[in-house]
Amino acid sequence: xxxxxxxxxxxxxxxxxxxxxxxxxxxxxxxxxxxxxxxxxxxxxxxxxxxxxxxxxxxxxxxxx
Amino acid sequence: xxxxxxxxxxxxxxxxxxxxxxxxxxxxxxxxxxxxxxxxxxxxxxxxxxxxxxxxxxxxxxxxxxxxxxxxxxxxxxxxxxxxxxxxxxxxxxxxxxxxxxxxxxxxxxxxxxxxxxxxxxxxxxxxxxxxxxxxxxxxxxxxxxxxxxxxxxxxxxxxxxxxxxxxxxxxxxxx
Numbered sequence: 001x002x003x004x005x006x007x008x009x010x011x012x013x014x015x016x017x018x019x020x021x022x023x024x025x026x027x028x029x030x031x032x033x034x035x036x037x038x039x040x041x042x043x044x045x046x047x048x049x050x051x052x053x054x055x056x057x058x059x060x061x062x063x064x065x
Numbered sequence: 066x067x068x069x070x071x072x073x074x075x076x077x078x079x080x081x082x083x084x085x086x087x088x089x090x091x092x093x094x095x096x097x098x099x100x101x102x103x104x105x106x107x108x109x110x111x112x113x114x115x116x117x118x119x120x121x122x123x124x125x126x127x128x129x130x131x132x133x134x135x136x137x138x139x140x141x142x143x144x145x146x147x148x149x150x151x152x153x154x155x156x157x158x159x160x161x162x163x164x165x166x167x168x169x170x171x172x173x174x175x176x177x178x179x180x181x182x183x184x185x186x187x188x189x190x191x192x193x194x195x196x197x198x199x200x201x202x203x204x205x206x207x208x209x210x211x212x213x214x215x216x217x218x219x220x221x222x223x224x225x226x227x228x229x230x231x232x233x234x235x236x237x238x239x240x241x
Contacts, residue, residue, distance in 0.1 A: 008238060015235045019228065026224035042239065 005050075009043050076237035083236065087229015094218040094225075096172040101211040103137040104181075105204055111141075112200045115193055122156060122189050123148035136170045143167075160185030180206045 016039035023032035058064075107129050114125035123145045130142025140163055147159040164181055173181075184203040188196075 008241070011238045012235065015231055015238065019231050019235070022224055022227050022231070026220050028224075 005046065009046065012039060012043055015039075072241060076241060079237045079240070080230070080233035083233030084226075084229045087225050087227070087232070090225040090229070091222045093172045094214070094222050097174070098211060098214045098218055100135075100137055100171060100173060101177070101207055101214055103133060103135060105207050105211070107133060107137055107141055108184075108200050108204055108207070112197050115196050115200075119193070136167055139170075140164065140167055156189030157186045160188055177207070177210050180210070 016035060019035050020032045023029070023035065110129050111125060114120045114129065115122075118125075120128065126141045126145030126148065128145075130138045130140070130145060132138070133141070143166075144156075144159050144163045147163065148154060148156060151159075161182065164178070164185065168178070180203060184199070187199050191199075
């Protein structure tokens with residue numbers, strides 16, 4: 001099990017939070033919102049394969065085929 | 066091990082480049098305030114050249130342009146030269162031509178170009194007193210724009226700088 005994806009997600013989260021703060025301070029609230037959404041999408045794209053694996057293993061464990 | 070170093074080098078290149086881009090964006094705001102201030106200085110000198118020294122317009126423009134460096138000096142200088150070389154050219158046309166040519170070097174916005182175009186349209190159109198009145202009007206308009214530009218600069222200069230750095234780090238983290 002590799003843990004570096006957790007660190008990667010944490011780093012993206014921190015960066016998005018800081019960018020959000022900078023943009024809000026500059027009075028560009030709508031772009032700040034957009035960056036937050038973009039961060040969520042990026043992180044989701046990172047983990048979507050793992051979620052797929054999880055679902056598959058759950059299916060195979062409980063024989064949902 | 067070598068892949069580790071490679072990653073480190075590429076990430077620092079990415080971060081450096083995006084920081085540079087952020088600084089370039091911030092520079093635009095700095096240049097805008099500086100050019101507005103230079104324009105005001107040049108215009109008030111033009112006013113005194115017209116009113117007190119009674120210099121002919123091409124000569125006055127060249128004289129002001131040569132003493133100022135940067136793109137504003139270029140604007141005045143080449144307008145004056147164009148006027149003295151082509152005798153049949155109207156002043157407003159020369160001003161407009163030079164302004165159009167230098168547009169990509171100036172970092173002003175539409176409103177300020179509009180003020181400058183209108184200033185050029187009446188340049189050389191009347192006698193000393195009228196000229197001075199119009200120059201005064203342009204000066205107040207430019208001053209108001211400078212205040213606005215100053216506000217913009219305070220707001221966005223910092224933002225662009227930090228956004229460049231942070232965006233670079235984000236990109237590097239994503240690609241790592």
